Amino acid sequence: MMDKIHDLLCVPLKQIIDERGAVYQYLKSTGDTFRGFGEAYYSKVNTNVVKGWKFHKEIHQHFCVPFGRIKLIAYDCRIDSPSYGAIQEIIIDDRENYQMISMRPEIWYSFQALSEPFALLANIINKPHDPAESLNLPLDNKEIPYVWK
Numbered sequence: 001m002m003d004k005i006h007d008l009l010c011v012p013l014k015q016i017i018d019e020r021g022a023v024y025q026y027l028k029s030t031g032d033t034f035r036g037f038g039e040a041y042y043s044k045v046n047t048n049v050v051k052g053w054k055f056h057k058e059i060h061q062h063f064c065v066p067f068g069r070i071k072l073i074a075y076d077c078r079i080d081s082p083s084y085g086a087i088q089e090i091i092i093d094d095r096e097n098y099q100m101i102s103m104r105p106e107i108w109y110s111f112q113a114l115s116e117p118f119a120l121l122a123n124i125i126n127k128p129h130d131p132a133e134s135l136n137l138p139l140d141n142k143e144i145p146y147v148w149k
């Protein structure tokens, strides 16, 4: 998919690999996208499962995939955005697409594990998790023009 969502950034990350293993870079407080620290967690996604749709009213998220492979779909519903209506597909994994996704608030997203037996989507958010701050929609809905197959 060719759409690009305004303000959604994909930042390639380094993996420093040697015979003992590797260091996978993720997020620095000096980086342009850093908005402060609230909480860090991993979302485990079993093979082929899709989680979403999700939407955060306020929090800024930083995703990366330290294990496995994830397909992330984002939808821009902001009427005043230059990319209003855009759908962006992003592959994030622990190999050739190792990258950090900086996801500002007010973007709908859902994600699927493409790897076996699961994938981990790491998330660093700028405020502690608060269920009252998020919205959810079923995968099959009339508002988001994307069909998961």
Ligand SMILES: Cc1cn([C@H]2C[C@H](O)[C@@H](COP(=O)(O)OP(=O)(O)O[C@H]3O[C@H](C)C(=O)[C@H](O)[C@H]3O)O2)c(=O)[nH]c1=O
Residues within 6 Å of the ligand: 039, 041, 042, 043, 044, 051, 052, 054, 121, 123, 129, 134
């Ligand atoms: C994130 C979180 C969740 N929970 C509880 C709430 C639910 O009872 C349970 C599962 O949460 P949820 O269904 O939201 O999990 P995911 O679908 O993996 O989604 C989570 O990880 C993806 C990447 C997101 O973007 C979501 O914002 C985040 O909630 O854990 C907590 O108690 N504390 C927390 O910090």
